[in-house]
Amino acid sequence: MVTAVLVALAVTAPAPAHADTTTGTGDVIATAVDFTGAGGVTLHGTVLTPATPAGPARRPAIVMLEGAGNRGRDYLMPEARAYARHGITTLVYDKRTDGYSMLDRDYGLLADDALAGLRMLRSRPDVDPERAGLWGLSEGAFVAPIAANRSDDVKFLITVGAVGVTPAEQTAWAYGTYLRHAGVGGSLPDTMRGVTVRTAIGAGIFSESGFDPVPHWERVRQPVLAQWGRLDRDAVPGESSRLIRGALERGGNTRHTVRIVDGVNHNLHRTADDGFDRLPGLPAGYGDVEARWIADPAPGTVPAGDFGAEPAAPAIGDPAxxxxxxxxxxxxxxxxxxxxxxxxxxxxxxxxxxxxxxxxxxxxxxxxxxxxxxxxxxxxxxxxxxxxxxxxxxxxxxxxxxxxxxxxxxxxxxxxxxxxxxxxxxxxxxxxxxxxxxxxxxxxx
Structure with missing residues (x-):
């Protein structure tokens, strides 16, 4: 992996705040911000806060890291609003386009961007810097432990649908899962999980394909709340939860909790197709558990869980x-x-x-x-x-x-x-x- 260059960060003056009117309650304030990420790239985001003043007690804060692709900050806006309503100052931002695409990814570069956003949040007068952390979804959960290992500014990690195997293995596993769901058998699943993935790697269009997240999790010392939906069809959830929990334990991290959430999919959303869809709606009470855990991240404050048997992620060798x-x-x-x-x-x-x-x-x-x-x-x-x-x-x-x-x-x-x-x-x-x-x-x- 190419190591990103960490540069001095400059936060621009925020745009005027405007009330969040999407729910009609006006209970969240959204403020547009710009900040400087790795390599001097300007990143654009939104900080969401409760409409009520913070008072003398400053608020906890999170930076949200989206999954693969660049859907823009609106993709995570429902989650961000939910956290803001729970009293958590939340930053969502558009992922860089300079130096990132689905064919050209560098998780170290994205980690430095996340730390830039976190420093911007920690500088706000309404944020408690000792309760500021990262929230990562899917690919964002590859990035979060890298950032945590690079800076003590990260006080905790919350992940959703984290993957414990390599991106190539996870991709091949998901191909098989979705093809089986579609009723496809025969040679096509093996073709997609094998020669297609290896050829993409050999052609150089599958960057970070061999990234191993386990060594990064072994070095994380901050409190961790690792969450998976029971109906996660993307992240090899059973194997990933075991690998990440094992890595944290080997590293001596005693402040971690694995949470399995019933009835939700890869991104902890409601599902009408056994986890194979991506509905926008959040389940009732979304953010309740996370807010309580941020207030008290001790092990045991969140009910843990485990998965049953699932197909193992296929081993992806080097291209022939x-x-x-x-x-x-x-x-x-x-x-x-x-x-x-x-x-x-x-x-x-x-x-x-x-x-x-x-x-x-x-x-x-x-x-x-x-x-x-x-x-x-x-x-x-x-x-x-x-x-x-x-x-x-x-x-x-x-x-x-x-x-x-x-x-x-x-x-x-x-x-x-x-x-x-x-x-x-x-x-x-x-x-x-x-x-x-x-x-x-x-x-x-």
Missing amino acids: WYESPVILLVALLAMVAALIIRPRVRGLRAARWLAVLGPVTVAGTLLYLLALLATAAKVTGPVLLGRPVVWLVLQALACATVAATVAVGYHLLRHRPAQRIRPGLLLAAGLLFIPWAVQWGLLIP
Whole structure:
């Protein structure tokens, strides 16, 4: 991981406060703020506070760290308002776009941004700096322990849906979970959990794929409230809760609590689909437990819990040599180039079919798998006989391509045409297609 450069922080003057009118109660004040993150990047956020004055007793505070992607501060605004109504000064901010994308992530850089936001909160006269901490959701829970290890300014950590395995393992596990929920069986789940993930890593489009959060949790000394929804379908919750609790115990942290929340999903929201949806609504009493824990973070102040059995996260090894982007690109270009030659082999219509079926199958497969990657395997299209219809069509095309390859090969061996170079290239492309299709699961039921 690239270590981010910590720079001096400058907090700009806040914009005028305005009452939160989304609930019609006016019980929360939202103040727009800018602050300087790592590398001098200006970050934009909102500080939410109760409408009632703090009085002589200053308030606790949290900085909220969102999950993967950059949805903007509005995504966590319902949680932020809930915490503000519980008397907690809360900062939500837009994640940086300079130096962060789904293809280019650096958790250390995000940790420095979080610490910049925390310093801004601690400088406020209504905040008790000894009760200021971080709240991290999913990817934000990768970032939170890094920040806690870098600064004693972090007085506590609250996490939601933290992951205890590597991002690659968690992603592969979630692919399997969502595909099973969609009724998908056969080769596609294995393709998504294996070769697709490894190829993305080899191509350099899955940054931080091998990040191991356990060593960072072993060094956390601050109080920790680690929370998972009982219906979390994303974070490998059973294994993650055991790994993180074990890491804290090995590190000697006796001030940690694991909380399992019944009836809620990955982000502790209400669910109408057994945890596989992301409804915006918060459950009743959201923030009650967290507010009490911040007031008294001693172990035992929050009921703990545990998960039952769940499928283990698959081990993701290094990409094989034939899964490297260079080899993959060369093989695909050679295959497609040979297939589009479209040679005329007298008396053999299969040659024309092979020249069409090969490129269509290759392009269709890559496009469909890219679509699954973009939707985290949550949008498969219609499913028939335990397979997405698109995948069934691609498998049928792959079988037809193999059949055409066999027909071309048989014809060339039997008739031995005088001009054999172009038909030979066509046959070579068809033969190269067969192991490629096996590798990607197209010829596996």
